[in-house]
Amino acid sequence: xxxxxxxxxxxxxxxxxxxxxxxxxxxxxxxxxxxxxxxxxxxxxxxxxxxxxxxxxxxxxxxxxxxxxxxxxxxxxxxxxxxxxxxxxxxxxxxxxxxxxxxxxxxxxxxxxxxxxxxxxxxxxxxxxxxxxxxxxxxxxxxxxxxxxxxxxxxxxxxxxxxxxxxxxxxxxxxxxxxxxxxxxxxxxxxxxxxxxxxxxxxxxxxxxxxxxxxxxxxxxxxxxxxxxxxxxxxxxxxxxxxxxxxxxxxxxxxxxxxxxxxxxxxxxxxxxxxxxxxxxxxxxxxxxxxxxxxxxxxxxxxxxxxxxxxxxxxxxxxxxxxxxxxxxxxxxxxxxxxxxxxxxxxxxxxxx
Ligand code: GLY
Numbered sequence: 001x002x003x004x005x006x007x008x009x010x011x012x013x014x015x016x017x018x019x020x021x022x023x024x025x026x027x028x029x030x031x032x033x034x035x036x037x038x039x040x041x042x043x044x045x046x047x048x049x050x051x052x053x054x055x056x057x058x059x060x061x062x063x064x065x066x067x068x069x070x071x072x073x074x075x076x077x078x079x080x081x082x083x084x085x086x087x088x089x090x091x092x093x094x095x096x097x098x099x100x101x102x103x104x105x106x107x108x109x110x111x112x113x114x115x116x117x118x119x120x121x122x123x124x125x126x127x128x129x130x131x132x133x134x135x136x137x138x139x140x141x142x143x144x145x146x147x148x149x150x151x152x153x154x155x156x157x158x159x160x161x162x163x164x165x166x167x168x169x170x171x172x173x174x175x176x177x178x179x180x181x182x183x184x185x186x187x188x189x190x191x192x193x194x195x196x197x198x199x200x201x202x203x204x205x206x207x208x209x210x211x212x213x214x215x216x217x218x219x220x221x222x223x224x225x226x227x228x229x230x231x232x233x234x235x236x237x238x239x240x241x242x243x244x245x246x247x248x249x250x251x252x253x254x255x256x257x258x259x260x261x262x263x264x265x266x267x268x269x270x271x272x273x274x275x276x277x278x279x280x281x282x283x284x285x286x287x288x289x290x291x292x293x294x295x296x297x298x299x300x301x302x303x304x305x306x307x308x309x310x311x312x313x314x315x316x317x318x319x320x321x322x323x324x325x326x327x328x329x330x331x332x333x334x335x336x337x338x339x340x341x342x343x344x345x346x347x348x349x350x351x352x353x
Contacts, residue, residue, distance in 0.1 A: 001017070002016070002017040002211060003015070003017070004215060006140060006160070006226065008225055008226060009229045010158075010160055013160060013161060013162055014032075014163055014164070015139075015163075015164040015218050016163065016164070017135075017168065017215055018167065019169045019211070020167060020169060021165050021167040022053050022054060022057070022128070022170060025128055026058040026060055026061025026063050027057070028163060029061065029126060030062070030063070033099060033124065033126075035062060036063065036098050036099045037063070037064050037065070037066075037098040037099070038058055038063050038064070038065040038066075038101050039066050039089055039092065039099070040054060040055070040066070040101045040103055041068050041070075041085060041100055041101070041102050041103065041108055042067070042068075042069055042103040042108050043070055043071065043072035043104050043107060043108050044070070044071055046105070047067070049130070051069075051103065054128065055067070068085055070084070070111075073254075074254035075253075078146055078147060079146050082118075085112075089115065089119050090119075094119065095120075096123055097123075098123060099116075099123065099162070100112050100115060100119075100124070100126070101126045102116075102125060102127050102139075104130050104134070105129065105131035105133060105138075105178075106137070106138035106139075106258065109129060109134050110143070110144050110145045110153070110156070111145075111146060112125060113125055113143075113144030113159055114146055114155075116159060117156075117158075122159060127161045127163070127164040128164075128167075130167075131181070131182055132171055132181070132183065132185075132214075133178075133184075133258065135168070135182065135217075135218075136182060136189070136213075136217035136218065137182075137185045137238075139161070139164045139166070140225070141221060141224075141229075142158045142161065143156065144156050144158070150313040151246065151250055154313070158229060160229075166214055168210045168211055176295060178257075179207070179295075180260070180294055181258065182259055183206055183291075183294035183295065184266070186217055187290050188240055188266060189216070189220045189221070191266065191270075191283070191287055191333070192238070192240045192327075192331070193220045193331060193333065194220055194331050195329070195330050196331070197216055197331075198330060198331055224238055233335070236323050236325065236335045237325050237333040237334065239325055240266060240325040240327075241262050241263075241264075241265035241268075241269050241270075242265060243311055243322070243324060244265035244269055244300070244347060244350065245258070245262045246261070246265075246310060247308070247310035248261040248264055248307065249261045250310045251306050252301075252302075259296075260297065263291045263297070264297070264298055264299070266287055267287055267288045267298040267350075268351055270284040270287055270327065271284035272345075272346035272347055273324075273326050273327070273346060273350075275349035275350070276345055276346050276349050278326055278336070279326055281327075281329070286330065300351050304344060304347035307351070308344045320341075321338065321339060322337070322338060322339075323335050324337075324338050
């Protein structure tokens with residue numbers, strides 16, 4: 001079994017990666033936390049596929065569980081759904097020593113984590129991701145959230161899990177577009193932190209190397225969150241492409257998924273930064289080729305003005321400044337604070353091909 005240790009200021013925990021782990025969740029929880037009551041939080045898609053196996057694994061390990069299921073999709077990542085979750089937890093007598101198990105992709109992970117962070121002022125939780133995007137990004141690092149009408153993830157908390165249990169076999173049940181979504185975040189790590197990994201992805205297939213790919217991404221994420229748990233500095237490089245991406249998601253009323261938006265956002269931002277003289281080289285074609293090879297589209301259907309409008313309610317903005325992620329070279333990103341008004345020309349240059 002592959003294991004990556006995360007060691008943030010607030011918590012040390014392991015990310016376990018192995019095919020078939022979904023049937024060993026109960027044993028890992030017993031080894032990590034001992035006997036606790038478990039509240040599974042998942043969406044209806046994942047529930048159909050994996051809840052029974054998880055519940056059996058918990059029962060085999062002698063763990064009692066209850067389950068809260070909500071409808072899948074970004075439009076259900078809301079405060080009313082979060083409220084239903086914590087109400088369910090109190091009605092089922094979940095106590096301070098009990099544990100939330102967030103089962104699924106980024107949405108159940110973020111929402112289950114947010115319920116755990118807030119219920120009784122915070123209880124423990126375990127992440128069991130079942131999408132590539134959740135394996136390599138959202139399940140690690142303790143960001144939990146729900147959306148507000150003004151934008152994505154605008155209410156939330158930093159709350160680290162006790163363990164992350166990744167079973168790459170769960171990715172076999174993903175529609176190819178959902179797998180590609182995760183590929184966008186995988187490619188992002190090569191762009192921002194590791195040129196060798198980017199070159200590896202150009203030469204190799206992500207699916208054929210899935211365990212190595214997940215492990216490498218988690219290691220690269222670890223390097224950011226260990227240094228900067230609450231994103232006051234280096235962790236922000238993980239937001240490369242996300243300023244445009246959040247605008248795309250919001251303008252599409254969340255019909256464009258997060259990974260697909262990040263793919264377009266990385267191309268728009270790298271091209272715009274080069275064309276406005278902020279980045280020495282134009283990496284957008286290289287990034288775009290790798291994204292397309294992995295089933296992603298890089299065409300932006302929104303205007304720079306539409307994307308700029310959304311940036312005003314983005315968490316990355318403070319007053320008249322916004323943090324934008326730039327590239328020193330391919331594989332080396334840095335955080336640049338720019339005037340919000342300088343963002344529009346970058347987006348304009350980036351959106352035009
Ligand atoms: N998804 C970016 C982060 O966790 O910081």
